[in-house]
Amino acid sequence: MLLALDAGNSNITIGAFDGRRLLSQWRLRTVHEQTADEWGILLHNLFSPAGLDIATVDGMIISSVVPPIDSTLAFTAQRYFRTEALFVTPKTDIGLTIRYDNPYEVGADRLVNGVAGFHKYGGPCVVVDLGTTINFDVISRHGEYLGGAIAVGLGMSIESLFKKTARLPLVDLRPPKDVVGTNTVASIQSGLYFGAIGMIDGILERMIAKMGPDTKTIATGGQAHLIATGSKYLAVVDEHLTLEGLQMIWERNRG
Numbered sequence: 001m002l003l004a005l006d007a008g009n010s011n012i013t014i015g016a017f018d019g020r021r022l023l024s025q026w027r028l029r030t031v032h033e034q035t036a037d038e039w040g041i042l043l044h045n046l047f048s049p050a051g052l053d054i055a056t057v058d059g060m061i062i063s064s065v066v067p068p069i070d071s072t073l074a075f076t077a078q079r080y081f082r083t084e085a086l087f088v089t090p091k092t093d094i095g096l097t098i099r100y101d102n103p104y105e106v107g108a109d110r111l112v113n114g115v116a117g118f119h120k121y122g123g124p125c126v127v128v129d130l131g132t133t134i135n136f137d138v139i140s141r142h143g144e145y146l147g148g149a150i151a152v153g154l155g156m157s158i159e160s161l162f163k164k165t166a167r168l169p170l171v172d173l174r175p176p177k178d179v180v181g182t183n184t185v186a187s188i189q190s191g192l193y194f195g196a197i198g199m200i201d202g203i204l205e206r207m208i209a210k211m212g213p214d215t216k217t218i219a220t221g222g223q224a225h226l227i228a229t230g231s232k233y234l235a236v237v238d239e240h241l242t243l244e245g246l247q248m249i250w251e252r253n254r255g
Contacts, residue, residue: 116245
């Protein structure tokens with residue numbers, strides 16, 4: 001069994017694979033202070049209710065944008081699974097040509113999304129990952145990672161609006177009943193929701209104009225379903241895209 005981890009700034013998404021089949025997945029908060037032993041106990045407690053045997057894990061692949069926890073995750077793989085974790089880096093054979101000016105500036109999650117987007121949907125394609133930040137990753141029809149765009153995530157917008165104002169409340173992000181809010185909460189939700197959709201569609205419109213009308217657009221991440229319902233350009237929502245990309249890279253590198 002393969003254990004795939006996507007470590008982001010806010011959450012860590014974990015998937016257990018039997019070959020190419022995703023058996024189960026979990027989403028946890030990213031905790032910098034968590035020890036390898038705590039990780040071992042946590043993973044054991046996740047596997048048992050899912051009916052999975054943690055002893056069958058014989059491989060681990062990780063995409064991480066949180067360097068402080070990398071050594072802990074590597075030690076967890078060694079101590080509890082007797083294996084060396086494969087960390088996705090620009091040196092990893094991902095099957096795409098990286099055209100970024102400095103490949104070492106590209107987040108591992110962005111490369112992984114590019115791999116999965118290209119192999120599942122073909123190129124050219126744009127993957128929009130709605131997480132702590134909103135990442136746009138562009139892959140050419142020839143399998144080249146070209147780059148993309150990074151925008152402020154919805155959670156960051158909500159938190160910033162609350163912290164930087166004296167009287168505006170902290171709100172949940174949800175589709176408003178009307179674009180014209182008739183109270184403060186509804187007005188904030190309208191601005192956040194339609195503002196995010198307008199920004200995403202505006203960027204996608206320009207990327208599609210650059211890459212061609214046959215460009216595929218794929219949304220992933222925790223808020224993908226919420227935003228895609230109001231978008232003109234996000235045609236597909238694939239919540240397992242990043243985990244599946246990790247499995248593809250593992251298969252390419254480890255057989």
